[in-house]
Amino acid sequence: MIELQNVSRLYRSDEIETTALHNINLTIRQGEFVAIMGPSGCGKSTLLNTLGTIDRPTSGAYLFNGVDLAKLSEAKLAQHRARHLGFIFQSFNLVDDLTIYENIELGLLYRQGQKGSRRQAIETAMDRVGIAHRARHFPHQLSGGQQQRAAIARAIVGNPDLILADEPTGNLDTENGAQVMDILKGLNASGATIIMVTHSPSHADQASRRVDILDGQLVASVAQML
Numbered sequence: 634m635i636e637l638q639n640v641s642r643l644y645r646s647d648e649i650e651t652t653a654l655h656n657i658n659l660t661i662r663q664g665e666f667v668a669i670m671g672p673s674g675c676g677k678s679t680l681l682n683t684l685g686t687i688d689r690p691t692s693g694a695y696l697f698n699g700v701d702l703a704k705l706s707e708a709k710l711a712q713h714r715a716r717h718l719g720f721i722f723q724s725f726n727l728v729d730d731l732t733i734y735e736n737i738e739l740g741l742l743y744r745q746g747q748k749g750s751r752r753q754a755i756e757t758a759m760d761r762v763g764i765a766h767r768a769r770h771f772p773h774q775l776s777g778g779q780q781q782r783a784a785i786a787r788a789i790v791g792n793p794d795l796i797l798a799d800e801p802t803g804n805l806d807t808e809n810g811a812q813v814m815d816i817l818k819g820l821n822a823s824g825a826t827i828i829m830v831t832h833s834p835s836h837a838d839q840a841s842r843r844v845d846i847l848d849g850q851l852v853a854s855v856a857q858m859l
């Protein structure tokens with residue numbers, strides 16, 4: 634599904650040049666659940682943003698189902714994201730003055746579809762994460778765990794085949810973190826490929842593969858027995 638070939642990402646400011654990613658080679662097959670680990674500042678978010686086409690490699694190729702995304706225009710990348718990707722963030726990133734239902738609807742913004750089928754998709758996504766009873770609430774009326782589950786519903790409402798999660802359990806207590814992991818494993822079992830950055834060894838252990846990054850370089854990629 635995904636192939637990164639010698640991907641590097643440099644950040645240049647006036648006098649400083651930072652190599653956030655250095656010659657990353659990584660292949661991810663459809664249906665994998667990959668955990669990315671590494672110390673703060675090693676390049677994990679840059680790697681996830683590159684996989685999400687929010688960031689572009691400075692050099693190297695990013696093949697997605699055989700297409701080199703590094704060569705696509707912004708408009709084509711927006712289409713690619715709408716069709717294939719779902720994003721989950723550490724800080725949920727819900728819009729404060731929209732209801733939970735409306736927040737989840739944002740996940741369908743760039744997708745076609747009749748009103749009835751959109752409502753159906755939103756209700757299915759809410760049921761999947763157990764948040765349907767909070768549809769008319771606003772984010773601040775929900776607990777952190779509920780907010781993250783709503784954010785997951787927004788990420789999956791368009792049925793993405795790749796879910797990118799940046800420390801999805803980072804702001805949650807143990808119980809809510811475990812719930813989020815169970816939802817992610819369920820989504821993976823129904824076919825979604827998942828790539829998750831995490832600082833939690835116990836959450837990384839639940840993935841089918843663990844990738845370690847150090848100073849912008851991929852230092853290990855290990856399949857895990859589940």
Ligand SMILES: Nc1ncnc2c1ncn2[C@@H]1O[C@H](COP(=O)(O)OP(=O)(O)OP(=O)(O)O)[C@@H](O)[C@H]1O
Pocket residue numbers: 644645651652653671672673674675676677678679680
């Ligand atoms: N926009 C930017 N401009 C300049 N340097 C940047 C930028 N974004 C990231 N960097 C640098 O690139 C390196 C990798 O950053 P990145 O955010 O990917 O690390 P990370 O592993 O996700 O860290 P953390 O675990 O703390 O979130 C860091 O040295 C960071 O300072």
